[in-house]
Amino acid sequence: MPIERRPLREQIREELMLRLDRGDFAAGTDINEVALAGELGVSRTPLREALITLAGEGVLESNQGRGFRFAPVSRKEFRELCAIVAALEALALESSDPAYLKKIAPELLGLAQDFSDNIAERQDIERHDDEWHDLLLSGCGNERLLDLITSVKAGMRRYAHLMTGESTPMERAAEEHCRVAERLLDGDLEGAAAALRDNWVNGMERMMARIP
Amino acid sequence: MPIERRPLREQIREELMLRLDRGDFAAGTDINEVALAGELGVSRTPLREALITLAGEGVLESNQGRGFRFAPVSRKEFRELCAIVAALEALALESSDPAYLKKIAPELLGLAQDFSDNIAERQDIERHDDEWHDLLLSGCGNERLLDLITSVKAGMRRYAHLMTGESTPMERAAEEHCRVAERLLDGDLEGAAAALRDNWVNGMERMMARIP
DNA sequence: GTGTAATATTTTGTATGCAGAATTCATAGT
DNA sequence: ACTATGAATTCTGCATACAAAATATTACAC
Structure with a gap:
């Protein structure tokens, strides 16, 4: 051992x-x-x-x-971080193997769907969301990029606990995840990347209200 | 003092x-x-x-x-790093104030032009190139993004000294810089960002030959 | 009572010390 | 000669020690 x-x-x-x-x-x-x-x-x-x-x-x-x-939190920084992760995840998606993405698309869709069904604890939701994104990027061969995304997301965790246990905004997120997965099923990489960017931008706006 | x-x-x-x-x-x-x-x-x-x-x-x-x-160098990592910086600089450009960009566009154009005129030492060329990119991004308000770009570029410096003193590829780079500046003069942000991405992709390919 | 200077205390930034892991070197056996 | 084995050495990882900066406290003037 x-x-x-x-x-x-x-x-x-x-x-x-x-x-x-x-x-x-x-x-x-x-x-x-x-x-x-x-x-x-x-x-x-x-x-x-x-x-x-x-x-x-x-x-x-x-x-x-x-x-x-x-580090103190601010709307400005959160907006900045979201923009960065959106761009990086989109890049990771675009530089993934399209065939692989098509293969995992059903699983991504499934996860996104029972995402909206189960209303769980905040931490469970976060974990679920993280796992979904991890799976989405699991086909990206750019290791430095994946490391960088992990690192930037670490900086975002300071904002996570501000998201108190309301579940309504999560349904929107689940819809957006579905949209990404659907585009991947169609083999539309560009569209999927755009939907992913939207997911981050919308997620940002959902959070903005709760930040002082 | x-x-x-x-x-x-x-x-x-x-x-x-x-x-x-x-x-x-x-x-x-x-x-x-x-x-x-x-x-x-x-x-x-x-x-x-x-x-x-x-x-x-x-x-x-x-x-x-x-x-x-x-860290040892590799074509794979260099390709990865270039892709990352290309995406990040493009994002920085797109999230800059268009008016400001239009204002500095002539200066950027000028720098790019006497870039191709003067054939200098390798380190001078690099410094010039760095300064050009710094000026280009000087209007970006996303501080985290700028920090991140600096950090990723630090990782790329290991590749800098592989670029021995041939000047021909630099003329291509200067041309590309001109193209970015011209798009900015026209107020075409999208086009400028695309040209900037091209600059990184081409720069990458220029370097690839010299990496073991 | 408030503001300020002097002093004491806390806390960081840097240097040094020590135990154990990794590497090197030497020696013995084949 | 070549490999294997074990001792000696080197070097890292972590702990502790010390000095200087920052903060808190006290004393005192007004």
């Missing part, structure tokens, strides 16, 4: 993202390195390494002498 | 990128932390922090227990 042998900084980063998803940290919160390191049971060194990584992804900010803090 | 007061890790990162541009490090070279730290006159701690940042940008790779090394 291959025992887990991974740098602490990565495990720490993962744990911090988990806590961020749980809503443990409010945006703008300063991070106390000694306190957090003690809480996690590690030293400051790998913790700081994780913090630097997260700062590179835009999850944290760092100011000289003042350490790290969770 | 405001004396420079900036984290060491940033200064180190900058210095390393400078050395990378000078071609001091071959792709695939392992980094010896104590040696490099001694050479730079700093301790391993801020050096490692800089290395982690660079790894996040794709300039370096890190393997558990084996430290950092300059």
Whole structure:
């Protein structure tokens, strides 16, 4: 059995993202390195390494002498991030193998449909949505692009917990997912990419109201 | 006078990128932390922090227990990076203020023209090219996008020194820059973005021959 | 009571120290 | 000669230590 042998900084980063998803940290919160390191049971060194990584992804900010803090949220930044991910996911889709996309299209359609049926917890919805997008991009051979998308999405997770448990806007999202899948079934890559971009733009507008 | 007061890790990162541009490090070279730290006159701690940042940008790779090394180059990765930057710069252009673009279009055209006239050193050419693209995107309000472009371009610098001092392909690049500027003069944003994408795709193909 | 200067405390940024993994080198066996 | 094995060495990953910057607290003048 291959025992887990991974740098602490990565495990720490993962744990911090988990806590961020749980809503443990409010945006703008300063991070106390000694306190957090003690809480996690590690030293400051790998913790700081994780913090630097997260700062590179835009999850944290760092100011000289003042350490790290969770970057504050803003409508402007959210709009910016959505535009970026929309473009990147569209690119990933367009540079995927059309045959493969046609093959997974039914599955994508199915997922999108029982997406609108089941009204679940917020976190379940998010997970479902993430998995759908992951499957959609699973045929893209551009590894750097996929990494980049993951990284940018990490920066967006700060906005996830602002989406409180209303399910109505999700039905719209499910419709949009269906539209993407349908275009793929038709072999219309361009159209699918456009629908995907729309999905992000609309998703953005759905969220905008909830951001201060 | 405001004396420079900036984290060491940033200064180190900058210095390393400078050395990378000078071609001091071959792709695939392992980094010896104590040696490099001694050479730079700093301790391993801020050096490692800089290395982690660079790894996040794709300039370096890190393997558990084996430290950092300059990521090897490949046609595949270069193609991937070009596709990404093309999409991102096009997005930046499309989300710029059209009026502003029209205003700077003459300057862009001028720069592109005396670009083809002066046959200079490789590094001068690169700097000129970089400045042209910077000016082109200077009207984009999406700060996250600009940061991201900078970051991805950092990963591409590993390929820069492969471009030895032949000037012929640069004339093609200058032509393409002119075309972008001309479209902007006409107020044709879509066309300019398309021409910009072409510039990246063509630039990629010009480079492909020189990569092992 | 409020504002300010001096001091104490906290917290970050950097340096150093240490344990263990990875690599190298040497030696023995075939 | 070549491979295998094990010791010696090198180097990373993490922990701890220290110095300087930032923040909080106190004392005091007005």
